[in-house]
Amino acid sequence: MFLLLFLVPAALALWPNPHSVSYGTSALILSPTFWIHWASTTPAPGDVTAAISRTMAELYTDNLQRLVVGRANADLPALAYANSLPMIHLEIIGNSPIKSIMAEATCILGERDESYTLTIPADGTPGMLQANTTLGLFRGLTTFSQLWYSSGGVAAIFPYNSFFPGSSMIYTVQAPVMITDTPAYPYRGLLLDTARNFFPVADLYRTLDAASYVKINTFHWHITDSQSFPLTVAAFPELSQYGAYSAVQTYSLQDVQDIINYAGARGIDVMLEIDTPGHTASIWESHPEYVACYNEAPWTTYANEPPAGQLRFAVPEVLNFTQQMFASVLSTLPSTLFSTGGDELNTACYVNDTIFQDALTASGQNFSQALNTFVLGTHDTVRAAGKTPAVWEEMLLVQNVSLGLDTLVIVWISSEDALAIAEKGYKMIHGPSDYFYLDCGGGAWLGNDTNGNSWCDPFKTWQKAYSFDPLQNLTASQYSLVLGGQQLLWTEQSGPENVDPIIWPRAAASAEVFWTGANGPDGLPRNSSEALERLHDVRYRMVARGINAINLQPEWCALRPGECNLV
Amino acid sequence: MFLLLFLVPAALALWPNPHSVSYGTSALILSPTFWIHWASTTPAPGDVTAAISRTMAELYTDNLQRLVVGRANADLPALAYANSLPMIHLEIIGNSPIKSIMAEATCILGERDESYTLTIPADGTPGMLQANTTLGLFRGLTTFSQLWYSSGGVAAIFPYNSFFPGSSMIYTVQAPVMITDTPAYPYRGLLLDTARNFFPVADLYRTLDAASYVKINTFHWHITDSQSFPLTVAAFPELSQYGAYSAVQTYSLQDVQDIINYAGARGIDVMLEIDTPGHTASIWESHPEYVACYNEAPWTTYANEPPAGQLRFAVPEVLNFTQQMFASVLSTLPSTLFSTGGDELNTACYVNDTIFQDALTASGQNFSQALNTFVLGTHDTVRAAGKTPAVWEEMLLVQNVSLGLDTLVIVWISSEDALAIAEKGYKMIHGPSDYFYLDCGGGAWLGNDTNGNSWCDPFKTWQKAYSFDPLQNLTASQYSLVLGGQQLLWTEQSGPENVDPIIWPRAAASAEVFWTGANGPDGLPRNSSEALERLHDVRYRMVARGINAINLQPEWCALRPGECNLV
Structure with missing residues (x-):
């Protein structure tokens, strides 16, 4: 017999990576009576209430086991003695009037506030999500939902799963979690x-x-x-x-x-x-x-x-x-x-x-x-x-x-422009197009073009897009002109x-x-090897939510971070 | 005002093109009591009965309007005075015992008989589908189902649609149809x-x-x-x-x-x-x-x-x-x-x-x-x-x-092999792989491969696959060694x-x-311009049947054969 040990990855599934994050090493399960508490005296806008409902639904329907060899089985021992999270409080800080997510999301580009802080204690006390705006709270809820996995069908054979008879546990393995987050680009x-x-x-x-x-x-x-x-x-x-x-x-x-x-x-x-x-x-x-x-x-x-x-x-x-x-x-x-x-x-x-x-x-x-x-x-x-x-x-x-100087100019022909x-x-x-065109690589689509190729071949992989530096070719005084960017799908095919x-x-x-x-929460430059572990998780979670996101690699690789890198 | 005339395509949707086919120019609608009649005294095998049922269902659920500018509207005048097809007879010819489709489909490669003849008169008399085997009949049913379109929602405004109150007409515009068909390769x-x-x-x-x-x-x-x-x-x-x-x-x-x-x-x-x-x-x-x-x-x-x-x-x-x-x-x-x-x-x-x-x-x-x-x-x-x-x-x-000389050898590395x-x-x-690999062109999938490419880039378009000559590089005495071929999907991504x-x-x-x-039923070499018209139809019909087949071109092109060719 041969034995081979696989490292259980420390990084889980947050995407995009927050500005600042710290994880613990404790397992924490969601209480069967877990709820998300709107902590302001002003009633929550309708789209916030809806977002809370969707988040609750995702927690219980994602049913995503962690992407490690052995899947949720690997975590079951730790769950046996885990504390449970009873609730998180959602709190708007500051004195600005509370608006809908939509109102915040559609205001002037430079004035949107998407920042939030999220704290998930490991000791079974309530968590806290704080933001200046409902938009920030919504971003925080999105992050929150990415922290959790399901113990899946295996839970039934596990005696400690008395909280959810006939069901599986929802858990994280990295409590406490403390996140301070805000986007780099608007x-x-x-x-x-x-x-x-x-x-x-x-x-x-x-x-x-x-x-x-x-x-x-x-x-x-x-x-x-x-x-x-x-x-x-x-x-x-x-x-x-x-x-x-x-x-x-x-x-x-x-x-x-x-x-x-x-x-x-x-x-x-x-x-x-x-x-x-x-x-x-x-x-x-x-x-x-x-x-x-x-x-x-x-x-x-x-x-x-x-x-x-x-x-x-x-x-x-x-x-x-x-x-x-x-x-x-x-x-x-x-x-x-x-x-x-x-x-x-x-x-x-x-x-x-x-x-x-x-x-x-x-x-x-x-x-x-x-x-x-x-x-x-x-x-x-x-x-x-x-x-x-x-x-x-x-x-x-x-x-x-x-053009008026207020005009936004969209780069598409080449990143060099x-x-x-x-x-x-x-x-x-x-x-x-050299980084972000999603349609490249699909081949020629003209009717009689036997040997033709996509005009912007090759396919722009996620790794290629991920390697993009928003400030490349620019001087420091020009950095503030970069508002952000996007990937694009033209639909000839x-x-x-x-x-x-x-x-x-x-x-x-x-x-x-x-x-x-440019840098991840660890202060190091973003790199695709680290990102891939999390991106697999993004993909599997999207599939769980009804999005037909493709496999980036054989599942063998998804379960074994780092094993399918170029060497 | 400008006016531009588009030619209504003569070719419709048969795919693969039959060995021999002749079309008329008459419209013919399916009778509201249309049925498929098993004409042998021996009862139909179960999978034949099921195939007949599926064919009937496809006729009424494809709901595919013809791919021309104006869609089914373009055909409505012709349908006003069209005859209707009351039935087709399915007949096994010869004296061999009648077997299931599956039995015929799984017998020795060289002994399968997939041939059939199909006749659809324009005068309102029954059609005839004949074959030596149930497998041949099944191929003929597949062809039959590709002949028909739906007049769609527009039928309701058309006074002649009294046959299908509240429904649409199923019709072809090219009766009579006479097809003799058999595959080139087993x-x-x-x-x-x-x-x-x-x-x-x-x-x-x-x-x-x-x-x-x-x-x-x-x-x-x-x-x-x-x-x-x-x-x-x-x-x-x-x-x-x-x-x-x-x-x-x-x-x-x-x-x-x-x-x-x-x-x-x-x-x-x-x-x-x-x-x-x-x-x-x-x-x-x-x-x-x-x-x-x-x-x-x-x-x-x-x-x-x-x-x-x-x-x-x-x-x-x-x-x-x-x-x-x-x-x-x-x-x-x-x-x-x-x-x-x-x-x-x-x-x-x-x-x-x-x-x-x-x-x-x-x-x-x-x-x-x-x-x-x-x-x-x-x-x-x-x-x-x-x-x-x-x-x-x-x-x-x-x-x-x-290897024993009976062994089948599968080419994959290069068509030159x-x-x-x-x-x-x-x-x-x-x-x-240079013609038939469906996975090519998807980009590098290794985790840290920022600028890598698919090993068999570029994407193998349908045009490229369609241009394949099974006999290329071979001498006439070797032609009989070619049993056929296939496209392949490896699933890393x-x-x-x-x-x-x-x-x-x-x-x-x-x-x-x-x-x-090598040659279409018109005796001319297959060519992708002609094929594209029919392949659009294949795609739209597949979508109608629940297959998520992609758009080959903008729909503008699908409706206007020849307008989106390389020039």
Whole structure:
């Protein structure tokens, strides 16, 4: 016989890693009468009450055994004499008025307070979760729910499990736990494109659930594109009526509000994007007079993918239409952020377009001047609604639009472009394709492309995303321009059928990069070997919660931290 | 206003393309009293009756509108005056005894008869499906179910829909249809690895359903590997008791029979693989005395991935054990095929293994001779059970084992290796990683591998798989050695959560390559532009049937054949 000892990992499942954390080595079980106590005299807002209920449910339904060889069996001896946690108190500190999670999550980016402190004593006395805001409390509840495991089916054979007859114990092995936490960056997002392929509301709900589990705080909703226009616009209902794939493949006004509210209750702000003036071929379906080069062949000349079609931005009526469309949508959005898009504008589209060229001539402007007029005009509309515009990097770096300095610029083409944005003094959101594009590596999708490859091959692994340094290439004086970042899913080859496994747990990587920052709570630089142990746990817990997150490795590896590293 | 005309595609949704087919241009609706009539005097076997029931259910639940702009609306005018199909007769021709689908599907590879003829008149008279076997009839039913669409929710506004009050019409637009069909190759498989990560029985059922939709006829079940041993072996229950990830992550004797029966009833033979003598570290958990270099570090020296561990094949007791294990399993398998594996044998594993080296010395054999003894010994056991052994290519090309000429050799390392196999005169199954590996392109999965890539990057698109020529590199005299081929999913980064989208509809590519052969029914070489129209349909129909098959393109492209080609 051979014997081999495996080290039981000390790290458990917190993700993203908190700013500061200390663990003990005591087992602690949840009391059968455990409850979460709202300790303020002011009644809890409705979304806080709902979050408490969800947390309670997760504790009892995750049913996740610890990822070690032997699973929960390894912990049973320690549980025999464990104290039990009777409750945690939730306390808002300070004197600010208590608002809903959603109100806190949708306020101005720099003013959100997501910090909290969490203390779980080992001695059987109540725990304490404190924060300045309900949003902070919600982040703390998310952390709290990640501390606990189930003794699973094995509990039945264990005599000490008298608390839960016929059930399993919920426990942690690392009490006491003391956590002080606050995010390193205010913007931690996820982009989903619902235009190339459509996603029913239920799929967005599930995606928002998963995002909230790793403290992502912004859903960058790329809701329209050249392929379809599923967004119902009150002022222009014909846009989705003709531009959506079908009547059922639309987001009604109520759907959008439902999604915003669902996200808000989970600490997530929705930054809607109506991409302009490119990526607008679907507007041709209802307003052909506003769109140049619709589906012109060969598409390669007029667009990065079929179908071609872009707004005739030099036509005054087109700016007027776009402003009215934006205004109609903006009035329904609680967020202070709105993206007007601006990527991949194709100039060839306009060369032979008489309507565009005539308008340009009539305006006395050149191409750049007319684009400037259009973009700044739409941004005026965004600001008039009390919001801050965001744009893709080309608006600044390629088209040289004289954007207001409040504008957020989103990096996507290359991580190296951050420096140029910083040098121009703009705030930025990192979403570089070389680290964060979730769709890369899926192969060519054009019909007759036998040997083609994904344009941004290879696949961007979680390790690659995790290695991203938000400050790379920047000088210290530019650091404050970095608001955060996000992973992104463009959906040429995606839909409801693969949205879970292509996003999760990968998108947890950037969630930790931008929450935890450069160093882990141990003060050492983040590293993927340490992170993997926790990320396995994130994945298994997501699966327990109904998210089809993929296996990162064979389960053999998940149970044996460090055994499946590159050597 | 601009106007743009789209061509309505002539090709509909048959996949794989039949050997010979002719379509008309008449619309034909299913009669509200449509039924499938078993025309023989001998009662239908149970799995035929079940297949008829499933086909009827699919007709009424697929609810798939045709993939054209305007969807079913485009067809409504033609449906107004359409005849309706009252029934099809199912007829076994010839005088052979009528057997179950499963009996026909599991008989000797070269003797299976999957041919059928299907005639659907346009004039409202009954259709006819004829075959020599129930297996042929089942293939014909599969084809039949692909002909039909639903007029969907729009039917309600259409006055002619009096047949189905409150429901939609089921119709085809291409009657009459006359099909004569038979596969080009007898082996059309799909490999799934259930050892690196475990798949519950329900996931295998769903995978088998999808495979049957595209006439795949072999499930190559890689059931054990170094990471886990989920297979319950009656003679050695300890193998799964200790070698499985957990007690619930096992396949019981009944599970295996259930899966075999489920597959058989769908025209699919199950070729089980117990990989030996490599890929056997999980046997160490119950029989450490049989396994060399278990989890030795660094694993890179001893295995292609962790954990290392291989059978001490030079030890007589190990051969004896393996033969008894195989015999115990083989006695439960109806298939005439069984794979003993044989890939990636690592020689370093044995260099310092005293037990192995002592046994080698005692045997008076060198390494190759001992391996020959082991492999041929296990193949004797396979043949004694009345079955034909299959092996991975290294057994022949690297280890030079003197395999019996009946042995099937499976290509995997490179498509170029087919020639060497043929030159040695062996029959082969194509599964080359450069065309058919479904796991390629998923990125590095080792824990600390920030910039690593999938070993077989890039992603193998359906177009790439579809471009495979089974006879490439071979001379005409060697063509008969090609039995067929398969796409393969190794599950380092897969599990139940992504098994559908990573396999489907991609694995339909090889299903058509090996069913349809080099030329389509139009006599022209298969090409991916033509195929894509039909493959979209395969994908949408799979989704309708509960398979999470991915979008191959934006839906805009799916509705507009040819518009999203590389130009």
